[in-house]
Amino acid sequence: MSTQLTPEILAELAKRATAVRKNIIEMVTAAKSGHPGGSLSAADILVTLYFAVMRVDPHAPADPERDRFVLSKGHAAPVLYATLAERGFFSHSELCTLRQIDSRLQGHPDMKSVPGVDMSTGSLGQGLSAANGMALAGRVDGKDWRVYALLGDGELEEGQIWEAAMLAAHYKLDNLTAFVDYNGLQIDGPVSEVMSPLPIPEKWRAFGWHVLEIDGHDYNAIYDAIETAKTVKGKPTMIVAKTVKGKGVCSMEGIADWHGKAPSSEECVKFLAELCG
Amino acid sequence: MGKATREAYGEALKELGGRYEDIIVLDADLSKSTKTNVFAKAYPGRFFNVGIAEQNLIGTAAGLAAAGKIPFVSTFAMFAAGRAYEQVRNSVGYPRLNVKICATHAGLTVGEDGATHQAIEDIGLMRAIPGMTVIVPADATETHQAVAWAAEHKGPVYLRLGRMAVPDVFGESYRFAPGQAALLAEGADLTIIACGVMVAPARRAADELTQSGLSARVLNMPTIKPIDSAAIVKAARDTGAVVTCEEHSVIGGLGSAVAEVLGENAPVPMERVGILDTFGESGTPDALLAKYNLTVADIVRAAKRVVERKR
Numbered sequence: 001m002s003t004q005l006t007p008e009i010l011a012e013l014a015k016r017a018t019a020v021r022k023n024i025i026e027m028v029t030a031a032k033s034g035h036p037g038g039s040l041s042a043a044d045i046l047v048t049l050y051f052a053v054m055r056v057d058p059h060a061p062a063d064p065e066r067d068r069f070v071l072s073k074g075h076a077a078p079v080l081y082a083t084l085a086e087r088g089f090f091s092h093s094e095l096c097t098l099r100q101i102d103s104r105l106q107g108h109p110d111m112k113s114v115p116g117v118d119m120s121t122g123s124l125g126q127g128l129s130a131a132n133g134m135a136l137a138g139r140v141d142g143k144d145w146r147v148y149a150l151l152g153d154g155e156l157e158e159g160q161i162w163e164a165a166m167l168a169a170h171y172k173l174d175n176l177t178a179f180v181d182y183n184g185l186q187i188d189g190p191v192s193e194v195m196s197p198l199p200i201p202e203k204w205r206a207f208g209w210h211v212l213e214i215d216g217h218d219y220n221a222i223y224d225a226i227e228t229a230k231t232v233k234g235k236p237t238m239i240v241a242k243t244v245k246g247k248g249v250c251s252m253e254g255i256a257d258w259h260g261k262a263p264s265s266e267e268c269v270k271f272l273a274e275l276c277g
Numbered sequence: 278m279g280k281a282t283r284e285a286y287g288e289a290l291k292e293l294g295g296r297y298e299d300i301i302v303l304d305a306d307l308s309k310s311t312k313t314n315v316f317a318k319a320y321p322g323r324f325f326n327v328g329i330a331e332q333n334l335i336g337t338a339a340g341l342a343a344a345g346k347i348p349f350v351s352t353f354a355m356f357a358a359g360r361a362y363e364q365v366r367n368s369v370g371y372p373r374l375n376v377k378i379c380a381t382h383a384g385l386t387v388g389e390d391g392a393t394h395q396a397i398e399d400i401g402l403m404r405a406i407p408g409m410t411v412i413v414p415a416d417a418t419e420t421h422q423a424v425a426w427a428a429e430h431k432g433p434v435y436l437r438l439g440r441m442a443v444p445d446v447f448g449e450s451y452r453f454a455p456g457q458a459a460l461l462a463e464g465a466d467l468t469i470i471a472c473g474v475m476v477a478p479a480r481r482a483a484d485e486l487t488q489s490g491l492s493a494r495v496l497n498m499p500t501i502k503p504i505d506s507a508a509i510v511k512a513a514r515d516t517g518a519v520v521t522c523e524e525h526s527v528i529g530g531l532g533s534a535v536a537e538v539l540g541e542n543a544p545v546p547m548e549r550v551g552i553l554d555t556f557g558e559s560g561t562p563d564a565l566l567a568k569y570n571l572t573v574a575d576i577v578r579a580a581k582r583v584v585e586r587k588r
Contacts, residue, residue, distance in 0.1 A: 064344075064345060068343075068344070070340075110371075110372070111343065111372050112372055112373065119339070119340070119343055119372070120368070120371050122367070123363060123367040123368075125332070126336050126339075126364055126368045128336075129332070129333045129335075129339070129340065129364075129368070130336050130337070130339045130340035130343060130368060131340060132333070132336070133336065133337040133338060133339060133340020133341035133342070133343065133344065133346075133348070134340040134341070134343060134344045135340075136301070136325060136337065136340070136341060137301070137340070137341050137344035137345065137346045138344065140301065140323060140346070159332070160330075160332040160333055160336065160364070163328075163330035163332060164333050164336065164337075166328065166333075167327055167330070167337065170328075171325065
């Protein structure tokens with residue numbers, strides 16, 4: 001099956017993604033700390049989820065019937081905050097308070113304070129377990145809402161991920177769709193060199209998941225994979241999304257150093273110009 | 278002899294399962310030991326075995342709670358509080374999710390499995406987590422009531438249970454109340470404050486002390502957090518000396534919690550009966566309690582020492 005987005009929706013997603021990327025760069029610059037690289041790599045996936053897929057209502061962020069999203073790679077909080085603000089969960093003006101004292105926008109997502117954040121994450125390896133629990137709850141109650149999770153490729157080095165991978169397949173959680181943001185880089189360098197979790201698709205297949213491999217910056221591919229996952233019965237789906245760390249800002253792309261470093265104000269101006277160009 | 282607190286836990290869960298449709302029970306391949314199998318049999322659609330994977334056990338429970346369920350999770354205390362400590366802290370404690378961690382086989386009295394399976398720091402670990410309620414029931418009656426309270430309470434709870442049968446301390450009229458000590462005996466010369474399996478020996482110690490002309494107040498302290506500061510301060514002011522008794526390290530547990538209250542509010546001579554900064558070993562529960570100084574005689578000696586220090 002191949003599900004295509006209309007040209008109008010494609011244009012909308014591209015516009016939203018650019019706005020989200022702009023906000024990521026600005027908020028991390030203002031915070032003087034944070035994680036731009038892995039936020040930019042995941043931007044197209046989050047924008048597709050929040051603007052073309054997920055059943056959420058910014059005016060009723062805790063609606064029990066909503067779809068859920070768990071950002072397991074919680075250090076990519078800027079992309080989640082920027083996407084939620086873009087979707088109307090809170091004001092864009094709040095984004096510049098990231099990581100500052102008394103802000104709701106903690107360095108890693110806090111479900112207790114930020115509308116639209118479904119799970120507190122940040123300590124790597126724990127988000128997929130929470131997504132499992134949500135999917136189980138939906139199953140027990142016979143609900144049709146779905147659960148989405150986004151994992152980092154470096155995060156796959158955490159053992160808990162594979163405990164959770166087993167559970168989701170064992171309990172046939174077909175209401176759960178997860179992504180690996182496969183940008184190939186972690187703090188200390190390429191994931192293949194630091195502690196290789198490769199090959200990624202084969203591992204998830206071996207654990208009993210339905211696995212799709214896509215370009216994580218192609219909106220049609222992301223959308224099609226999600227729609228395909230909805231039709232898969234008896235298995236959770238893992239969408240291994242090949243991405244580029246720092247995607248969208250030429251001089252940040254593919255550089256591990258931009259995992260957890262804030263741009264200077266001069267760099268910020270330059271990066272924003274690259275984004276618009 | 279009564280029954281083990283874990284037995285009472287299984288029975289309480291089954292009973293509560295009928296009353297609360299949102300209760301979901303998770304276990305990590307120990308359901309026969311933790312007694313969650315009693316619930317599993319009654320409500321198979323609301324029981325999930327996650328296998329030997331305690332980090333995922335806690336994380337899955339967090340997700341269930343985030344979606345409105347009341348998850349009760351069980352495994353041995355070593356794994357619930359120890360192995361999955363960071364998951365309890367970050368996935369349950371930080372978001373204050375409504376997860377009930379009912380950990381069994383706590384303390385030395387798990388016995389022959391030895392030091393690797395004897396959780397003697399779990400109270401300290403759990404009470405250090407902001408917002409966590411920590412309960413250590415003394416017998417089956419108290420366990421039953423504490424489990425019922427946990428189901429009703431909104432927020433994370435750590436309930437510490439034991440493997441071995443323990444004597445019944447409370448009658449049917451007893452009412453567990455979180456954050457409240459229960460007065461088991463009145464006395465004027467010192468106060469013995471105990472929790473869990475040490476409550477029954479504490480009472481016997483008080484009886485023995487009367488033969489030496491000492492009258493001991495005995496308090497059962499089922500909630501280590503929030504702790505009953507008022508009862509502790511009153512005990513210090515009324516009796517002038519305190520002994521704590523716990524099947525846990527003297528570092529971080531009941532003794533530490535009581536010392537914090539006394540130090541800040543009513544400093545009096547104090548002695549802590551507990552495990553003295555050492556690991557356990559294999560042995561029968563009774564032999565272990567004797568070797569690690571957790572007997573009635575140990576409590577009596579501590580009581581005499583603390584009264585001596587008043588002078």
